[in-house]
Every structure is written in C-alpha cells, then in structure tokens.
Amino acid sequence: MTDRYARQLLIENWDQTRIKESTVTIVGLGALGTVVAASLAMAGVGKLILIDFDTIEVSNLNRQLFYYEDDVGKPKVNVAAKALRAINPSIEIEVIKNAIEKVPHDLLTTSNVIVEGLDTFKVRRWLNAFTVKAKIPLISGGMYGFLGNIQVVIPYHTPCLECQSLIPEQELQKACTPFGEGRKEIREVVEEKKFIPSVSSVSLVIGGLMAQEALKIINGIPTMNNFLFWDGESGQFTSVPLKRRKTCFVCSDTYHLDIIPVYSSKDQRFSDFIEQLRYSFNLGLEIKILYETQHMVITDALMGTEFHNGEIFRVIDPSIPMPLKFKIYLN
Numbered sequence: 001m002t003d004r005y006a007r008q009l010l011i012e013n014w015d016q017t018r019i020k021e022s023t024v025t026i027v028g029l030g031a032l033g034t035v036v037a038a039s040l041a042m043a044g045v046g047k048l049i050l051i052d053f054d055t056i057e058v059s060n061l062n063r064q065l066f067y068y069e070d071d072v073g074k075p076k077v078n079v080a081a082k083a084l085r086a087i088n089p090s091i092e093i094e095v096i097k098n099a100i101e102k103v104p105h106d107l108l109t110t111s112n113v114i115v116e117g118l119d120t121f122k123v124r125r126w127l128n129a130f131t132v133k134a135k136i137p138l139i140s141g142g143m144y145g146f147l148g149n150i151q152v153v154i155p156y157h158t159p160c161l162e163c164q165s166l167i168p169e170q171e172l173q174k175a176c177t178p179f180g181e182g183r184k185e186i187r188e189v190v191e192e193k194k195f196i197p198s199v200s201s202v203s204l205v206i207g208g209l210m211a212q213e214a215l216k217i218i219n220g221i222p223t224m225n226n227f228l229f230w231d232g233e234s235g236q237f238t239s240v241p242l243k244r245r246k247t248c249f250v251c252s253d254t255y256h257l258d259i260i261p262v263y264s265s266k267d268q269r270f271s272d273f274i275e276q277l278r279y280s281f282n283l284g285l286e287i288k289i290l291y292e293t294q295h296m297v298i299t300d301a302l303m304g305t306e307f308h309n310g311e312i313f314r315v316i317d318p319s320i321p322m323p324l325k326f327k328i329y330l331n
Contacts (some may be wrong), residue, residue: 004088005044015219016044022218025049025111027100029076029243031198032117032141034065035207039086043215046169047092049111050077053099063200101126101321113214115139117207128153128161130321132251137217141210145197148206148234150224151242152213156251158225163245169194202232250320283310 024045026033029052037048037114056064056071056079066083067076077095084093096103100123107135108114114136127282131153142163146198153160161318209228235261246252256275 001156008043013219014220018218018220019044019215020035020046022108022112023047023049024214024218025051025108025114026117027051027114028117028119029054029064029066029080030060030117030119031063031143031200031203032210033115034067034080034209035203036115036211036262037080037084037118038065038076039208039211040214041091043090043092043211044088045218047094048086049094049096050080051096051100051103052080054074059251061205062116063198099123105130105134105321109136113137113217114140115141115210115214116208117123117141117217124161126321127249131155133321137223139210139213141206143206145199146202148230148232150206150209150213150218152223152227154217154223159242159244159247163248164227164242174225182266184322197206203231205230205232276298293325 008014009016015174022045024040024047026037026040026048028049029037033050033052035051040048052075054076056067056074056076058069058072060067061069066080067227071079075095075097077097081093086092092246096107100118108130114127114131116124116127116138118127128140132155135155137155138160139150141150141155142148151161151164152158205210215224224239227242229238229240230236231238244251
C-alpha cells in the first residue's frame with residue numbers, strides 16, 4: 001500500500017508511520033467535518049472517530065460531502081463512515097451518534113487531535129475546555145457565506161478559544177443554525193430564512209486547511225498560532241495574532257478547573273457572589289450550586305444563603321465539561 005501514499009511521502013518531515021498510528025476525532029459531520037474526514041482518510045490516518053447526532057437533510061446536499069438524496073433522513077455518521085471506508089479500506093472508523101457532551105471522556109482522550117466543525121459556540125466552548133484539560137490539540141473552524149476562519153489550540157502553548165480578545169461574530173461561530181446575537185441586519189435575515197448562507201467552495205477551502213493543520217500536528221510540524229480569517233469574495237487571507245489571556249479561566253495559571261480559592265466577606269450573599277463570578281469569567285453561568293458536603297442543589301429561592309468558612313461548592317455551566325469547584329475563605 002506504499003504506492004497509495006507515495007506523493008505525500010515526498011513532503012519534507014512527513015512520517016507516514018505516525019499518520020498510520022494516529023487517531024483523529026471529528027466532531028460534526030457537516031460542511032467542514034466531511035471535508036476534513038475525506039482528507040484525513042486519503043492521507044491514511046489510522047483511526048477516525050466520527051461524532052454527530054444529526055441526520056441528513058436536503059439542504060445539506062449543496063456543501064456536505066458523502067451525502068445524496070437517497071440518504072436524506074439517515075444518520076450522518078453512518079453514511080459518512082460508509083463513504084470513508086470506500087475511500088480508504090485500510091483505516092479504522094468508529095461512529096458515535098450522540099452529542100459530544102455525552103461521549104465518554106475516556107474515548108475522546110485516545111485522540112491525537114480533535115477537529116470540530118460545530119454549529120453552536122456554546123458547544124465549542126465546552127469542547128475547548130475539555131481539550132485544554134485533557135491536553136489534546138483542537139482545530140476549530142467556522143464559515144458564513146464567502147467567509148471562513150480557523151484557529152488551532154495547542155493546550156497551554158497557544159491561546160484557547162476563551163483567550164480570544166477577538167470573539168468572532170456569530171456568522172463565524174455557527175455553520176447551519178440561526179444565531180441570536182450579532183449584527184442586526186444579519187440576524188433579521190437569518191430569523192426570516194432559518195438558514196445562513198453556505199457554499200461548498202468555502203467548506204472545501206476551510207475544511208482542507210483544517211485537515212492540513214491536523215496532519216501537521218501528527219507529523220510534529222509547527223502549526224499556525226493565530227486566528228486565520230479568509231474572505232472568499234476578495235480572495236484574501238488575514239492572520240490575526242492572538243495571545244494567551246492571563247486571566248483565562250480555562251487555560252491560564254490564574255484559574256484551573258480544579259479548586260479555586262474564593263475570598264469573601266461574611267455578609268456577602270450568594271446572588272452577589274455569582275454575579276461576580278459571571279463578571280470575572282465572562283460566562284453565562286447557570287445558577288446551579290452543588291455543595292460537596294450536603295450533596296444538594298441550591299435553587300434561586302435559596303440564593304440568599306450566607307457563606308460559611310471552608311465550604312466547598314461547585315458551579316455547573318453547560319460550556320465546560322465538568323463543574324467548577326470552589327472553596328470559601330472568609331476574611
């Protein structure tokens with residue numbers, strides 16, 4: 001089978017053995033995910049884990065590889081897996097028809113790289129937090145009309161998605177669903193049509209670049225460490241430098257997803273403290289507090305509860321893979 005990979009073996013620093021022994025998880029088998037999957041299968045990546053809970057719709061057919069009219073209504077992961085096995089029978093493929101948050105963590109940690117083409121920024125934040133904690137490289141991509149973007153996250157070396165001073169507009173955060181924020185005129189169009197502009201030429205460019213970054217990571221070749229923006233209408237790439245945020249609650253040395261000391265006055269109320277957390281972490285934290293000592297959930301009605309010295313509690317938020325754990329120190 002060496003002849004299959006003869007041309008890529010000519011690339012400097014290419015190691016086909018590392019490619020064959022690698023595992024890549026692809027989250028989202030839509031416009032970007034299918035392009036990434038096809039590229040990695042052709043390159044001979046040893047194992048692909050495909051994760052998507054969605055089924056194929058007619059509106060997917062203009063930009064998502066592998067799918068045909070006869071596939072409408074079928075699970076994306078199953079149809080994609082069949083197509084990928086036809087592309088390269090020598091690779092292993094595992095399919096999971098489920099939301100990424102419900103996938104066993106042990107399975108995800110077998111990955112050398114995780115690539116996502118998700119359609120909600122909330123789930124991207126969850127995956128970002130998980131990959132940082134698990135120290136797994138993450139490749140994130142988005143598209144809207146003729147626009148596209150890519151960011152590579154190497155945990156504790158490059159900025160993670162939460163570090164960005166440049167938070168992309170909603171059109172770069174969602175690939176196929178309406179968004180609730182962003183420019184007013186764009187929001188009105190989306191609310192009316194229930195879909196956002198998408199074309200295969202953009203997904204081929206952005207998905208191809210995402211696959212290339214995955215192959216570079218596997219081969220030990222330095223990846224880009226910036227935010228890459230592509231304007232397909234003008235044909236221009238813009239590279240935006242990013243820096244790790246010193247107060248990033250996901251990847252900085254200031255905060256960790258383990259135990260965070262919290263200093264508070266005795267007369268402070270929970271509601272005031274939670275608002276401080278929201279402000280400090282820039283999170284839409286759900287008001288669910290789980291006391292480690294009492295094993296109970298504090299509801300809104302109990303938000304007036306006073307703090308007790310040494311008390312440990314957890315804050316549950318859908319954008320992170322595990323609760324934030326806090327311990328109270330009264331001053």
